[in-house]
Amino acid sequence: MSHALTRWILKIHKWIGICLGVIVFVWLVSGIVMILPRTRRPGVRLQPPRFHAATVSPAEAIQLVTGRDQDTAAVTKLTVTSVLDRTYYSLEVAGGRRHLVDVETGTMLVITPEVAEEIARRTSGVTAAVADIETVTQHSMGYLNGSLPAFRVDFADGEGSTVFVSPLDGSAQYTNHRLRIRSFVSGLHTFDQLTLLQSTGPLKKPLLHLTSMIGIGLILTGYYLVLPKRWRMKRRPD
Numbered sequence: 001m002s003h004a005l006t007r008w009i010l011k012i013h014k015w016i017g018i019c020l021g022v023i024v025f026v027w028l029v030s031g032i033v034m035i036l037p038r039t040r041r042p043g044v045r046l047q048p049p050r051f052h053a054a055t056v057s058p059a060e061a062i063q064l065v066t067g068r069d070q071d072t073a074a075v076t077k078l079t080v081t082s083v084l085d086r087t088y089y090s091l092e093v094a095g096g097r098r099h100l101v102d103v104e105t106g107t108m109l110v111i112t113p114e115v116a117e118e119i120a121r122r123t124s125g126v127t128a129a130v131a132d133i134e135t136v137t138q139h140s141m142g143y144l145n146g147s148l149p150a151f152r153v154d155f156a157d158g159e160g161s162t163v164f165v166s167p168l169d170g171s172a173q174y175t176n177h178r179l180r181i182r183s184f185v186s187g188l189h190t191f192d193q194l195t196l197l198q199s200t201g202p203l204k205k206p207l208l209h210l211t212s213m214i215g216i217g218l219i220l221t222g223y224y225l226v227l228p229k230r231w232r233m234k235r236r237p238d
Helices: 002-034 058-070 113-124 177-190 194-200 204-225
Strands: 075-083 086-093 098-102 130-136 150-155 162-165 172-175
Touching (some): 002 177, 058 075, 058 086, 058 098, 113 150, 113 162, 113 172, 172 177
Antiparallel strands (some): 075 086, 086 098, 130 150, 150 162, 162 172
């Protein structure tokens, strides 16, 4: 019985080791890809906020927001951001809604599809025609992180250039065919793909538990195989 059990555990240990070895190999390779240097697209200009030019105070911006459309919701957060080379107060109110107030003129900016297209062009440097603009309401393999909903601006440039623009604060994420592949491989290191499973079904925790059980099985069977033979289970005499 001892020899049969040892052979059986050896087979389990081997196949568990193969499975876990694949996971470790993918984790190491994706980690290398993650730390590779990134190249910035030519023509992209990132202008920092110019708060020194502000003529509207934060208190006045809050008053503008609370007085708009009888919106009396309390402002829970105020930051300064830059959109299309202009500086805005970004004021967050109840429910996660945000308002953008120009620090110089006090005008409020609404991120429409037309504004999103201009933001996409400025942040990406792409000059090709826009193929499509749509609103996305859930994350995908090409947009694992970022606020929702978001405008997806697709360019017809042959590189698969796409920019996701947040209607909340105008923040943008650029991607193309090459960057999507890199993002997918890097996501394997941090298990970002599991966030999609969490949104589509209760599979994330069971998969994490399964991975942990595979590791525990490998350790336990390995310990058994290195035990002295006299300690292993033996057939008891009848």
